[in-house]
Amino acid sequence: MKNTSKYFIILLVILIGGFAARLYRFDNPIADWHSWRQADTSAVSRNFVQDGFDLLHPRMDNISNVQSGLDNPQGYFFVEFPIYNAAQAGLYKLFGFLTLEEWGRLITITSSMITCLFLYLLVSRHSNKAIGLWSAFFYSFIPFNIYYGRVILVDPSMVMAVTGGIYFFDRWLNSNSKSKVQGAKFYLLALVFTTLAFLLKPVAVFFVLPMIVLAWQKFGWRLLLQWPLWLFAVVSVTPLIWWRTWMMQYPEGIPANTWLLNGNGIRFRPAFFRWIFYERLTKLISGYFGMVFVLVGIYKLAKQKDRLFFASFLVSSLLYVCVFATGNVQHDYYQIPIMPSIAIIFAIGSYYLSQWSFRKLPIGRVLLALCLVGGFYFSWQQVQDYFNINNRSIIVAGEAIDRLIPKDAKIIANYNGDSSFLYQTKRKGWASFEKPIEEMVQMGASYLVLANPTQTDMGLARDYKVVSLTPEYVLFDLKKE
Secondary structure, eight states: OOHHHHHHHHHHHHHHHHHHHTTTTOOSSSTTTTTTHHHHHHHHHHHHHHHOOOTOOOSSOOOOSSSTTTTTTOOOOOOOOOOHHHHHHHHHHHHHSSSSHHHHHHHHHHHHHHHHHHHHHHHHHSSSSHHHHHHHHHHHHOOHHHHTTTTSSSSHHHHHHHHHHHHHHHHHHHTTOOHHHHHHHHHHHHHHHHHHHHHOOGOOOOOHHHHHHHHHHGGGGGGGGOHHHHHHHHHHHHHHHHHHHHHOOOOGSOOOOOOHHHHSSSTSSSSHIIIIIIIIIIIITTTTTHHHHHHHHHHHHSSSHHHHHHHHHHHHHHHHHHHSSSHHHHHHGGGGHHHHHHHHHHHHHHHHHHHOOTBOHHHHHHHHHHHHHHHHHHHHHHHHHGGOOSTTTHHHHHHHHHHHHOTTOOEEEEEOTTTTHHHHTTTOOEOOOOOHHHHHTTTTEEEEEEEEEOGGGGGGGGEEEEEEEEEEEEEOOOOOO
């Protein structure tokens, strides 16, 4: 009982600490690292607030043809089913305090902490509570996870859903056969969480391998004859299939995505291994020193009583990274789904490292402390700039434009296709010069804004009226008298 209370208190401290860490720059505008994807996500939520909750027709502010290659005058944005957006917009409308962006961050932070809890429960069941605590600790405090545990993206919520699905699936498989009600409850919860994971982001399918392993350990080859498993598989993927089928009616709203697989031919080339295993895993996530945990964790994984279950997390992550090779190399946020696997392997390595002694000297604990301090320090050096707003001019310009032009005006906010600038204006329009200006005027563009204007930019003043000019931005009226 005393040990149980101790573990509970430590877990509570980890969860509170992880939550608090993710409040760092909580009120940042969407103009930090990977703001373009966050802006598109939050724009869908903002349009729900303004135009109503039409979940079957999600719209963003960017109506350009850049993402799909097709004209998209309605601004359709068909990617994941907009559960996250509905929650963000719904909470904002329901409670009235905090900004829309802050509600998005709060959803992600909460999802991250629930993932920590599921990781602790899962790892504790299949190893011991100490390693479970280490898993929660690393998932909470790895600097990469702190930043991406508070972004306006669906990925952390998907991770929470798939981790919850694995946990409740495990509980169902091991529920007392005499308690059918309890077993049914766990089965239903597993089904709901897994279905949500697929709808939030289809890459969740890679991370159901632990469920397959659990079913194999329970039934062996007889798993193929278990109707509840077949029912689970069919019901969980049916909403995803329906959504993907529905999306095909709106090709202009589906961003090009096949390039994420191996669009630049990088898979298994030397650059692929350098980017994934050195730049991301060793340098960004592990902060160099954390690789000691990885090496010890992999070595000790073979000695775990449930090594097949833990290995399935690593295999899932490797399959995902290799299949979406270009996506994982080009965008570091693509590594969000593999963070539970990394936290688990870090935890196993840390636990066994702390047990190592040489001639009764606690060498392992000294090395553990050194690796913790060094790993977190060097990882933070990589991540700290992610929180910075590198171009505050787009914030200043956005606030001014919201005052100066009509709410229904369409604007060109040229930012080389990045939606972050357009998002700040709170207007629909284009994030790049997809066509000559005159053609875009015919498509409905009324204004043009450029951040940090140059002398070359001001050449447009010969043809268009300057509405406002500051060092941060220039606003042109494209309507000719």
